Amino acid sequence: MHTFGMVHTKWRFTVDDFEALSTIVGVLKELDSDAQKRVLQSVQAFLGVTPERGQQSPNGTLPFSEAPYDQSFSRDRTVSAKEFLRDKNPITDVERVTCLAYYLSHYRDTPHFKTLDISSLNTEAAQPKFSNTAVAVDNARKLGYLVPATKGNKQITALGEKFVDLLPDREAAREAVRNFRPRRRAKKQKSRKE
Amino acid sequence: MPPKRHTPRKKPRLTLFNHKGGVGKTTLTVNLAFALAGMGHHVLLVDSDPQCNLTSYLVEANVVDKWLDTSESANGKTVWSALRPLLEAGKDVTHIVPYERAKRVFLLPGDIRLSQYELALQQAWIDCLQRKIRGFLETTALSQLVDACASAVGADFVLYDVGPNIGPLNRAILLDCDYFIVPGACDYFSTRALKTLGHSVVNWIKDWDVISQLAPSDVPLISGRPAYLGYVLQRFRMYGGDISSSYQEYARQLDRHSYSDVAAVLKEVNEELAPGSLSQFKLGQIKDFTSLANLAQEQGTAMAQVNGGTQYLKDEAQAAFRGFAQKIINRIEKIG
Numbered sequence: 008m009h010t011f012g013m014v015h016t017k018w019r020f021t022v023d024d025f026e027a028l029s030t031i032v033g034v035l036k037e038l039d040s041d042a043q044k045r046v047l048q049s050v051q052a053f054l055g056v057t058p059e060r061g062q063q064s065p066n067g068t069l070p071f072s073e074a075p076y077d078q079s080f081s082r083d084r085t086v087s088a089k090e091f092l093r094d095k096n097p098i099t100d101v102e103r104v105t106c107l108a109y110y111l112s113h114y115r116d117t118p119h120f121k122t123l124d125i126s127s128l129n130t131e132a133a134q135p136k137f138s139n140t141a142v143a144v145d146n147a148r149k150l151g152y153l154v155p156a157t158k159g160n161k162q163i164t165a166l167g168e169k170f171v172d173l174l175p176d177r178e179a180a181r182e183a184v185r186n187f188r189p190r191r192r193a194k195k196q197k198s199r200k201e
Numbered sequence: 202m203p204p205k206r207h208t209p210r211k212k213p214r215l216t217l218f219n220h221k222g223g224v225g226k227t228t229l230t231v232n233l234a235f236a237l238a239g240m241g242h243h244v245l246l247v248d249s250d251p252q253c254n255l256t257s258y259l260v261e262a263n264v265v266d267k268w269l270d271t272s273e274s275a276n277g278k279t280v281w282s283a284l285r286p287l288l289e290a291g292k293d294v295t296h297i298v299p300y301e302r303a304k305r306v307f308l309l310p311g312d313i314r315l316s317q318y319e320l321a322l323q324q325a326w327i328d329c330l331q332r333k334i335r336g337f338l339e340t341t342a343l344s345q346l347v348d349a350c351a352s353a354v355g356a357d358f359v360l361y362d363v364g365p366n367i368g369p370l371n372r373a374i375l376l377d378c379d380y381f382i383v384p385g386a387c388d389y390f391s392t393r394a395l396k397t398l399g400h401s402v403v404n405w406i407k408d409w410d411v412i413s414q415l416a417p418s419d420v421p422l423i424s425g426r427p428a429y430l431g432y433v434l435q436r437f438r439m440y441g442g443d444i445s446s447s448y449q450e451y452a453r454q455l456d457r458h459s460y461s462d463v464a465a466v467l468k469e470v471n472e473e474l475a476p477g478s479l480s481q482f483k484l485g486q487i488k489d490f491t492s493l494a495n496l497a498q499e500q501g502t503a504m505a506q507v508n509g510g511t512q513y514l515k516d517e518a519q520a521a522f523r524g525f526a527q528k529i530i531n532r533i534e535k536i537g
Contacts (some may be wrong), residue, residue: 028415029331036327046517071426074470076403080396084465085457086479094479114454169443172453175480186442 085114088132095174100143102174103134105152108163109171119160151187212351213533214359215380215430220401221394222236222365224386225435227254228494229487230362232518235503236526237358237376238305239519245299245356247347248311249280250364251319256310259302259501265310274406277338283346287338288321294342299350300530303502307354309347311362315370318343322369329412335449337420344423367401375402376409377423380533382484383463386446395458399466402427406470429467429475430532431482432459433525456483476536484532485525490518502520 010130086094091110097103107128111117117124126140137143144161147153152167163171166187173180217226217233226251234244248255256265256279272279278297286292299307321339328336351359361378363371375381383398385391409425416422425464437448442451460479467474475482493514496507505519506512 025332032327032330033413041281070410070414071470071474072414074407076407076466076469077401078404080400084461086460086465091479168449168453 039116088114089134092132092134095171097174098177100137101146101150101152102170104137104140104143104147105131105163105167106171106174107132108147108153108161109168112168114164119156119158119162121160150184208489212357212359213380213537214347214361214399215382215529216361216363216374216378216427217384217433218363218371218375218381219383219385219394220367220371220398221386221391224365224384224391225487226365226384227258227362228498229384229435230255230360231258232487232503232505232522233526233529234306234358234360235303235506236519236522238303239523240355240375240526240530241305243305243307245309245347245351245354245359246302246443247309247343247350247361249315249343249361249370250311251313251315251370252364253311253313255362255511256308258498259308260300260310261501269312269485272314276336279310279312279314280343280346281314281318284318284342285314287342288318291335294346294349296349296353297346301354304504307350307356309350319368322373322416322441324411326369326372326408326412329416332415332417334417334420337416337422339431340373341377341421341423345421347377367397369492372405373423373433375427376405376425376500378427379424380430380531382430383432383459384434384435385455387434387448387455388436388453389451389484392451392454392458395455395462399463402429402463403466403470406467406474426474428473428536429463429482430529430536431477431484432456432463433484434486436489437486444486444488452486475530481532484528485521487521487525488517490514493518 035046038046088107088110091114092103092106095106097106104125107125108120111120111124111128115128121179122140122144125144126137129137129140144153147167148155148161151164152170153161154164156162169183169187170180173183217230219226230246234246237244246255246259253265253269256268260268268278271277272282273285274282277283277285278300279298283295283297287294291420297309299309302308325336327342330336332473335509347359347361350356361374363374381402383395385395406425407421413422413425432455434452437452440446443449459482462476464477464482490504493504493507493510496510497504500507502517503522505513505515505522
């Protein structure tokens with residue numbers, strides 16, 4: 008019997024196998040993807056066939072087609088606070104406070120926050136405890152990364168955002184801070200007539 | 202035609218892909234190509250968009266019209282001229298000579314009839330699943346043409362210019378690429394597009410992996426493993442040396458969604474499909490050069506090389522595109 012050579016699998020397809028596969032694919036392609044899965048699962052259950060996990064690739068990982076993957080569009084894959092801090096790699100407490108403030112503002116829709124929010128997020132991100140969170144926040148304020156908002160809250164400044172945007176490139180971030188000139192309202196010129 | 206399987210190529214093949222239109226794919230592709238050429242690399246540009254925007258950008262309109270008129274003749278010069286014998290008569294893909302647009306910049310001209318190739322690819326995909334050899338030949342035809350042309354011109358980089366859609370042609374091209382970059386505009390629709398883009402690419406990769414596993418041993422295959430290099434921010438204006446505030450929120454959203462909707466989705470399947478951490482995916486930001494971009498299109502060249510225009514803008518454009526090109530090279534070297 009003629010067989011088709013298979014490169015990546017241990018199976019050998021016969022002509023009968025091939026015809027069966029063509030028929031199955033031909034019928035299933037008319038259905039939507041949910042119906043295809045439903046039918047295939049029903050066929051497996053009906054025939055009592057357990058799908059065999061694929062062979063491992065040389066580096067020990069699964070083939071792409073068998074890698075678990077959640078097709079859900081609504082699943083939130085936003086980077087976690089822990090990953091965010093690992094990527095930004097803040098060194099000092101002030102830098103870490105600013106990164107956490109950035110994360111609260113842009114990943115948690117919390118543009119106004121209290122020191123306690125920073126502290127809680129720091130714990131969630133599995134970071135070492137601040138020796139004194141209030142002092143670190145106040146130092147960030149002194150450097151212009153944070154400013155007071157309403158009701159005793161704090162908020163991140165444009166300078167703070169720019170600094171975090173440029174991290175982990177510390178040189179570029181520091182350069183941006185050095186060159187940062189806050190916009191100032193022009194002083195009103197006194198009229199000559201007065 | 203020699204059989205070709207998963208043979209690793211040394212010369213990277215890239216595409217700037219986003220199925221949202223108007224994000225500046227073609228303009229960026231041209232300027233990237235000229236930047237790479239300026240750094241001493243040979244670049245082959247492949248216009249695989251049936252709209253032929255890249256060809257129209259780089260070649261005079263009357264020449265493009267002539268190429269389109271004669272593309273079905275024996276001495277046709279477009280991509281379609283090379284693919285047609287396979288698609289219409291089951292013969293081998295023919296060789297065409299890439300057009301040398303500038304020093305070290307070569308072009309494989311596009312063709313409106315690539316839409317016919319796209320129709321054929323729809324059926325070819327099903328044929329591949331059914332292990333029919335013709336399906337593999339058609340799906341890999343453009344890849345094989347590009348292989349031949351890239352080696353003929355000694356290309357160090359191949360850049361595909363694709364249309365704004367998630368059709369079968371873009372699927373075949375993306376699966377042939379080693380890397381893809383997402384150009385994004387600073388607007389709401391660009392951030393939304395990333396979600397569907399990530400899922401589409403993953404589904405293509407997984408489907409092709411099944412096809413490759415079932416493929417007969419003597420058919421050509423494309424690599425099917427495009428890695429996400431990152432995104433480039435475009436279509437924004439500057440104010441006081443920084444992105445103006447009306448665009449900043451979109452810029453941050455794009456940064457966030459590039460990771461969560463493209464990189465993270467690919468990483469779920471395999472870490473190698475989106476190597477790197479959050480900040481490594483931002484490859485650059487190219488501001489709106491407005492009048493310079495129009496001049497460049499009229500003259501068919503890169504923004505930094507136009508006649509006329511303001512010198513400081515041209516210098517700025519050159520620095521921006523060179524920086525972008527260098528970042529791509531660095532990233533590829535680091536991954537590769």
